[in-house]
Amino acid sequence: MLTPVLRRFFPFLNWPRPNRQTLGRDCWAGITVGLVLIPQALAYATLAGMPAHTGLYAALLPSVVGVLWGSSALLAVGPVALTSLLVYGALSPIAQPGSPQWVALAIWLALYAGIMQFLLGAFRGGRIASLVSTPVMVGFINAAAVIIIFSQLPALLGMELSPGGSAGIMERLRNAAAIPIVPVFGCTAIALLLALRRFLPRLPGILIVTIGSIAVSTMVGYSSAGGNVVGDVPSGLPPLAIPPAISLDSHRHLLPAALIIALISFTEAMSSCRVLARKTNEQWDENQELLGQGLAKVTAAFSGTFAVSGSFSRSALNLYSGAVSAWSTLFAAATVLAFLLFLTEYLFHLPKSVLAAIIIVPVLTLLDLNAFRQLFAAKASDGVIAVVTFLVTLLALPHLYWGVVAGVCLSVAAHFYRKCRSR
Known part of the structure; x- marks a missing residue:
C-alpha cells in the first residue's frame, strides 16, 4: 500500500498496470506524437533563438520527467510556441540569438522558471496561477500569435539578414525575389499544411510536409x-551538465521573465489539462501538475536547452491517436531518442522556410479576435483588460512580460473596484 507521501512525490507509482491492448494503443499514439514532435521541436528551438538540435533535447528528458511527476496522463510536455516566444523576448535585449551567451541565459531562465513552479506546487500554491485571468490570457495569446507570425515572415519569404546586418523592407524584398525558391518552399508548405488539416485531418500533416x-x-x-x-x-544524447556561469546582472534580468514564463506556461498547461479531463473523465491536481512542470523545466536546464511546457496541440493529437495512459508519452520520447541516436543526418536538407511554416500554421489557431467581442459582451471591464494586455504586449516588444504585468494589475484593480461598489 502506497503512503500519501509516496503518492504525492512519486505519482507514477499510481499508474495502472498496462496490458497488451493498452500498450499497443499507447505505442501507436506515442510514435505518432513523437514523429510530429521532431520537426516541431526544431521549429520551436529556432523561435526561441536556440540552435535547432536543442529542440530535440527539450523533447526528450523533460517530456519524460513532466509525465512521471505530473498529474495529467495525456498531457504532452515539451517545446511549445508561446514559451519559446517568451524565451526569445526575455533574452533578445541582452544577447545575440544562437550565441553561447544566449544558450547559457536560456538554460538559467528554464532553471529559474522551473524552480518557481516547483516551489508553488510544493507549497500548494496552484491557485496563484488564477492571477493570470482569462482576459489577460486572451489579450496576451492573441498578441503573441501576431508577434510569432510576423517574426517568421523573414525566414518564410527569404528576407533573413546576417547577424548585425541592416536593410530596409524594400531591400529585403529584393533579396527574397533574388532567391525565389525560398518563398516557394515556405508558401507551399503553408498551403499543404492548411489543406491537410482541412481535408485530411487524420493524417500527420507536419510529418508529411517535413519528409516531402x-x-x-x-x-x-x-x-x-x-x-x-x-x-x-x-x-547522441543531450550532454547533461550544470548550467554555465553568467553575470549577476544577467541573473537579475532573468528573474522577472522567469516568473512570467512560470505563470503563463502553467496557465497554458492547465487549459490543456482541463480539456483532457473533460474528454477522458480524468482526475488531475493543479499542484501536482506544477511539480511536474517545474521538474520538467529544471530537467531542460540540465539538458542544455530552453523552457518547456504543456502542448495543447500535441496533447489533442495524443488523445486523437488513441492514447489511454501516460505510457504514450514514454513511447513518444523513445521515438525522439531513436531519432537523436540514428537519424539526425536526414535533417540536413530541411529548409528553414518550412520550419517557419510549421510554426505559423499551428499559431494561426491561437488568433481569436472573436474572443475580444465575447469578453466585451459579457463584461466591458474584461474586454478592456484584454485589449490593454494585447496592446501593451505589442508595444513593449521585446519585453513581452509587461503586457502580462499590465493585464494582471488591471485585473486586480477591477476586482477591488467591483468589491467596493458592491458594498
Missing part, C-alpha cells in the same frame, strides 16, 4: 540555390 520538403530540397539543390537549411544536427 526534405526530399524535394535534396533533389532540387535547395541549399545550392541560396536557401537556408537546418544543416548538421548533432546526434
Whole structure:
C-alpha cells in the first residue's frame, strides 16, 4: 500500500498496470506524437533563438520527467510556441540569438522558471496561477500569435539578414525575389499544411510536409540555390551538465521573465489539462501538475536547452491517436531518442522556410479576435483588460512580460473596484 507521501512525490507509482491492448494503443499514439514532435521541436528551438538540435533535447528528458511527476496522463510536455516566444523576448535585449551567451541565459531562465513552479506546487500554491485571468490570457495569446507570425515572415519569404546586418523592407524584398525558391518552399508548405488539416485531418500533416520538403530540397539543390537549411544536427544524447556561469546582472534580468514564463506556461498547461479531463473523465491536481512542470523545466536546464511546457496541440493529437495512459508519452520520447541516436543526418536538407511554416500554421489557431467581442459582451471591464494586455504586449516588444504585468494589475484593480461598489 502506497503512503500519501509516496503518492504525492512519486505519482507514477499510481499508474495502472498496462496490458497488451493498452500498450499497443499507447505505442501507436506515442510514435505518432513523437514523429510530429521532431520537426516541431526544431521549429520551436529556432523561435526561441536556440540552435535547432536543442529542440530535440527539450523533447526528450523533460517530456519524460513532466509525465512521471505530473498529474495529467495525456498531457504532452515539451517545446511549445508561446514559451519559446517568451524565451526569445526575455533574452533578445541582452544577447545575440544562437550565441553561447544566449544558450547559457536560456538554460538559467528554464532553471529559474522551473524552480518557481516547483516551489508553488510544493507549497500548494496552484491557485496563484488564477492571477493570470482569462482576459489577460486572451489579450496576451492573441498578441503573441501576431508577434510569432510576423517574426517568421523573414525566414518564410527569404528576407533573413546576417547577424548585425541592416536593410530596409524594400531591400529585403529584393533579396527574397533574388532567391525565389525560398518563398516557394515556405508558401507551399503553408498551403499543404492548411489543406491537410482541412481535408485530411487524420493524417500527420507536419510529418508529411517535413519528409516531402526534405526530399524535394535534396533533389532540387535547395541549399545550392541560396536557401537556408537546418544543416548538421548533432546526434547522441543531450550532454547533461550544470548550467554555465553568467553575470549577476544577467541573473537579475532573468528573474522577472522567469516568473512570467512560470505563470503563463502553467496557465497554458492547465487549459490543456482541463480539456483532457473533460474528454477522458480524468482526475488531475493543479499542484501536482506544477511539480511536474517545474521538474520538467529544471530537467531542460540540465539538458542544455530552453523552457518547456504543456502542448495543447500535441496533447489533442495524443488523445486523437488513441492514447489511454501516460505510457504514450514514454513511447513518444523513445521515438525522439531513436531519432537523436540514428537519424539526425536526414535533417540536413530541411529548409528553414518550412520550419517557419510549421510554426505559423499551428499559431494561426491561437488568433481569436472573436474572443475580444465575447469578453466585451459579457463584461466591458474584461474586454478592456484584454485589449490593454494585447496592446501593451505589442508595444513593449521585446519585453513581452509587461503586457502580462499590465493585464494582471488591471485585473486586480477591477476586482477591488467591483468589491467596493458592491458594498
